[in-house]
Amino acid sequence: MEPTNFDELEVVDAKPLRSLPPDVSPFETYIPPSNPQIPIQKPSINNKVGVSKASPMDVKSSHANANNGDDHNSVSSNGEKKQRLSRPTKKVKLSEEVRLLSLEGDRDSVSKVMIKFDALRRRLAQIEPEPIKRPDLKVGTIMMNNGLRTNARKRSGNVAGVDIGDIYFFRIELCMIGLHTQTMAGIDYMNVTYDQVQEPVAVSIVSSGGYEDDDGDGKTLIYTGQGGNASIDQKLEGGNLALERSVHRGNEVRVIRGIKDVESRKSKVYIYDGLYRIEKYWTEKSKMGATVFKYKLVRIPGQREAFTIWKSIQTWRDNIGCRPGLLLMDITSGEEKVPVSLVNEIDGDKRSPRFIYLKGLKFSKTMKPLVGCNCQGACLPGSNCSCIKVNGGDTPHTNGVLVVQKSVVHECGPSCSCYPGCSNQVSHDGVKVRLEVFKTKEKGWGLRSWDPIRAGTFICEYAGEVIDTDAKGADVDDEYTFTATNAGDYSNEWNYVPELIDEKKPVDLDEKFKPSSPIMISAKNMGNVARFMNHSCSPNVFWQLILHGQNKDSFPHIMFYAIKHIPPMTELTYDYLKCGKKKRCFCGSANCRSFFGQEFCETEN
Template sequence: MMMSKGVRTNMKKRIGAVPGVEIGDIFFFRMELCLVGLHAQSMAGIDYIKGELEGELVALSIVSSGGYDNDAEDPDILIYSGQGGNAGRDKEASDQKLERGNLALEKSLHRGNEVRVIRGFKDAIFQASKVYVYDGLYKIQELWMEKGKSGCNTFKYKLVRIPGQTGAFATWKSILKWKESVSSRVGLILPDLTSGAESTPVALVNEVDDEKGPACFTYLATVKYLKSFDLVQTTLGCNCHDACQPVNSNCSCIKKNGGDFPYTANGVLACRKPLIYECGPSCPCIRNCKNRVSQGGLKFHLEVFKTSDRGWGLRSWDSIRAGAFICEYAGEVFDSDKGRQDDGDGEINEYIFYTNRLYEPFKWNYEPELVGEASSDATEDYDIPSPLTISAKNNGNVARFMNHSCTSNVFWQPIVYEHNNGAYLHICFFAKKRIPPMTELTYDYGTCQNETEGDNTTSGRKVCLCGSPKCRVIFIEV
C-alpha cells in the first residue's frame, strides 16, 4: 500500500550509498528495503538498472539472506550465489543462465562499480523472522561457475568490501562467537553479572582501562518493596482460565487497559499508555499469556560495559525491535526522598529512579521534523497514582547501568499488576526505536520539577556527557 501510494523515499535508483541509510542500520522486513530505496526488489536478491552505455545492465545491490551457502570466513568477503535454476513445484532444477541479475553482476565485475550489500540473519528473539543489516559497499572481484547441491551449474560471485567503512557484518560474526563461547569476548571480566538470577546471562566487559568492575551490589531481578503498601486501589485480577483473549469483554485486565491488549501477539508494545495493567500472579490465566510481557525476565543478551567517559553502560548483543521490552528498573522502593543518600554516608546516590520527574515529550518511533512539524517544547509527566522512588545503589539489576541521553533510544513505561492482594507498580523499559547490536541503551533521566535548570549548585547534578547534537541541558539530575 505504501509503495502504491508513493509513501517512500530515494525512488530514483542509484549506484553507491543511499542518502539517509547508514552502515549497520537494521530492517525487519524486506519491504522496508524498498521503501527507503536501499533495494528495490521485494523478492529477488539482485537489484539492477540499465546503464547509459547501450542499455548495459548495472548491479546496484544484493540481499544475502542465507538461502545459499554464501558466507566466507572473512567478514569483508561475500561469496554470493547467482539467481535462478531452483526447483519448483512444477519444474526441476536447471543450470543458471547469464541473464537479468546474474548478467548485471557480471557486467559490474568489468565495470568496477560499487554494489550495496544487505545481509540477512535469523532473528535471535523471534526465530521465525529475519533481521536485515546494511553492510556497506562492495566491489565484485571474481566470477566463476560450479556445481550446486542440485547438480546443476550455479554462478558464484566474490564480493570484497571497500576498505575504510565502519563494521557491520563483522560485529554480527563476533557476537555469534561470543554466544558460542563467552570467553572469546575481549575484555571479559564476568560471564554473568547476575550470578544466575536472570535466565539470560549478562556479561561484564571492560575494553577501556584496568577497572575490574563497578562497586558491589546485590542483584535483584525485580523491584523490592520495603514495606507493604498499595500504589493503586486494590482490584481483582482476571478470571480467564486459559490465555486472555482480546475479544473477551469479561476479562477485567482487558477492561482496565481500555478494552484491548497493550501488546502485539509477539510481545511488542503497541502504544504508550499512562498506565498499563498486566495479568499478575493472582490471575488464573496461563504463564505465557501475552499480557504478562514484563514478567518474563530478560530476553536479550545484554552486556554491561565500561564507557570512555560515563562510567559503566548497558548494550545488547541482539538487535532490538521498537516496542520490545528490555528490562524493568529493579531496586528498593522508598515512599519519599530517603533514597537520595545511602544510610547517612553523605554520598550522592547515582543509582536512583524518580517517577515524578519532568520529561521531554516524544512521539514513539516518530520524528516530527521528517514530516515538516515543529518539535514541541512542552514537558510531559506520567499518570502515576503515587510518586515512586527506587534506589538501586545496594540492590538492583542491569537497569542501574543505563546512562542518560537527551536523544535516548529507550523509554520507561509504568506497569501495574496484582500480587498478594495488592497492586504494585513496576517501571519497565521499552525500545523507543529499533536498536542495532552493540548500541548503548540510554533513557532520559528527566529534570526535577522544583529546581531551576542549569543550577550547578544543586546537590545531585552532573554535567551532561551524552554527546548528542540535541543535548538540551548543561546539567542532568542523578
C-alpha cells in the same frame, strides 16, 4: 506549477561520500570508485501516484508549502483524485510531523519511516478477530501510497541516513528506506548511460540463504546469480548481467546479509553490511548439472564492523571464555533467567561495581493490594478478562512486543489466576535478552545487548528500593534515583498513525493517569541492569508505566522498551530528561542538548 529541482538535487547527490556530514557517512577511509560516479535514478513507482514531483516528501516543495500556508490539498490535482479511487488504499491527510520526511533521506527521516512502519505493522498484527495475513506488505503499501518513505530514488553507494550495521526484520523495510528496492529479488540494479552506452549496474544485493552463497568470514562473499533451477541454466540477463557489468565498472555494491533470527527461529533478520566491490565472476555447474553464475564480492576496507560482530558474538555464546575483557560471567548471580556479563575492554581496571542485585522493587512500607483477573488459562483479547478490558480491549503486547505507548499499561500479575504463559504477562519476569554491562570511554558503565532487539521489545525494569516520598527527609540526592511524577514524555511519536487505517486514535482509557504519589526508585545499593543504562538525547529505549493488575493506586513499575530495532552491541540509552543532577552529556548524537538533568526533578502539581 511548482518547478522541480531534480537537476539541483542530483548535483548535491553527486558529491563524493566523504563530503557528507560525519554522522551520515560511517566511513573512516573512503576509497573512490575506479569509474565515474553513477547518477541517481528517478523513482519509477512514485510517478504512478503522483508524489514524486509535487510531493510533500520533496525537501524543496515541502518548504514551499510551509511558506505558502498550510493547505496541503493544493498539492493534489484532479488527476490524482482519479488515481486515488483506483487505489486499494486511500491517501489521507497527515499531520505535519509525519510529513517531515524528505525524498533525500537523513538519519532522522529513515528512523521515522522505520518507527512508523513498525508501529502500524504491530497494530495490524494486533487487530482481532481478523488478523491480516501479511501486515508487513499491507503497511508497506499504505505507506508507499502516502509517500511515507525516504531515498525513493535508486542510487549506487551508501544511502543517506542508513548506517552500516543497521538491522531490519522485513524485506519491505529495505524498500521503504531505499536500501534495496526489490521486495523479493536479491539483486537490485539500475541502468546508467556512460560513453553513450546504456548498461545495467548492480547497486545492492541480499544474501540470505536462498542460494548456496559463501559468507567468506564476513570480509568477502561468494554470491550466486539468480534464475534457473536444478535443470535450467542461469542466463546472463537481468540481475546477473548487472553484476557482470559491475565487475567491469568497479562500482560499489551494497550488501545486505540475511540470517535466521536468534530468538524466533522462523523469522529472519537483515543486516546492512556496507559497501563491497565485485572482484570477479565465473560460472559453475550446480549439483544437478545446471550452470550457475558466481560473483566474488570483497568488502571495501575502512568501514565500520557489522556482520563480523555477529560472528564474534556467536563464538562468545559458544564459549563465554572467548569474550575479551570479561570480568564476570553473570552479575545477576543467577537472579535473571539470562546471564548478564560484565566486561571492560577500555582499561585494565578489574574492579566490578558494588551493589546488590535486585530483580524488582523493594518497598519499605506495605502497598495497596493488587487486583487481578479471574481467568483460567491464558487471557485473550475480546475475552472477559478484566485486566485486558481495562486496557481498552486489546492485549497491550502482540507477539511479545508492545504495540502502543500509553500513560499506563495493565498487565496480568501475581494476583491474577491466569497461568504464567498468559500473553498479557511480558515484563514481569525479568530480562529476556542477552545483556552485557560494559565500560564506556566517558560515561562509566553502560548497557548493551548481544541479541538483536526488535522495536517494542521489553528490555528490563528499573529495579531498586522504592523511596517513601511521604516520609519526611527522604534522601533523594542520589544519582542512581529514577524519578517520575507522571507518565513521562509520551507524545505519540512512537505510536502508529491511526488515520492511515481509518482509526480515530489509539484507545487510551487512562489518558489522564498519574501515579497516586511520585515515583522514586533508588538503585544505589540495590538494583538491576537498568542502573547502568546511560542517558542519550537520541535514545533507542523508552520507559513505560506498567501496573500489574487493575487497581490504579498500586505502585506502577518502570519498564524499558526498544524504540527501534537495535543491532547487537549498540549501547542502550534512554532520555533522562530532567531526572537527577545536571550533567554534561556525552551521548554524541546530532541533536545533543549538551546537558541533561537538573538540580532535581519536576515537582508535582
